[in-house]
Amino acid sequence: MSAADETAIQALSTAGAFCGECGFEPGDRGCPDCERVWAGYVKALRAAGWAPRTEVTDEFVAWLVKRAREHRAQGPQYAKQADVIGRLADKVQRGAVRPNNLLSLPPQGGPEDVTELRARIAELESRPSPAAVLRQVADQWTAHCPEHSDAEDVWMDCPEDWVFELRRAADEHDKGGTS
Structure with a gap:
């Protein structure tokens, strides 16, 4: 079991999820039936596509590095693109790129100018101060x-x-x- 799964199980325990058969108190980790139930919850979450942010970030960085290598292999005319992709991978890995960073940017007509982003910005602007x-x-x-x-x-x-x-x-x- 990964550290992320263990963290998820501890969060389930703290939140009060339990087997129903024991004298559970939130945060307890002694009942084997509770452990089995929590492991089942985490397995179901994984099957539904849930993954800890670090795993998603690692997978994305690996994909960016792969794309940078592919661009570099296409020849010297693609070297600048490969460098940009490599720098982006580095920034993502260091945590410099976060989803909420995009909300402060004005729409440019590029990939970030999508309907969902505009809707999110409108929602945030409609909230009271x-x-x-x-x-x-x-x-x-x-x-x-x-x-x-x-x-x-x-x-x-x-x-x-x-x-x-x-x-x-x-x-x-x-x-x-x-x-």
């Missing part, structure tokens, strides 16, 4: 405060200090701060 979210949480907490509202369903102690901090962070964000 961090300041608006902070204010919304502060309003919700104030609405359920026993000392500052007449709500019947009070579920917390007075969060006045936390509400103040949330509103301060929202104001700082609006001013261009980093909170």
Whole structure:
């Protein structure tokens, strides 16, 4: 069993998945039936196409290196393309290329200008600002405060200090701060 599979099994245990026959507590690893169930879950995930990011990255880097070699073998006129592919493989292997890096780029009409990327950017742009979210949480907490509202369903102690901090962070964000 690979280290990635072992990590997945530990995550299943911590999340509360168990065999149903033992006195399981999240994080326990003593029951052989639970171990069998978790191994089955990981096997099913693998069969469905799940793979840890490192395995996917390693496979992609190997493919890029192969393509660079193929270009170089086609002759000197393809040497620059091979060099670019090789540099890309190096950057991917070092972790310098991440999927969310593409979201900050403006569409160029090239391969990155695809419908899914535009939809993702539109989704992200339609979300409320961090300041608006902070204010919304502060309003919700104030609405359920026993000392500052007449709500019947009070579920917390007075969060006045936390509400103040949330509103301060929202104001700082609006001013261009980093909170």
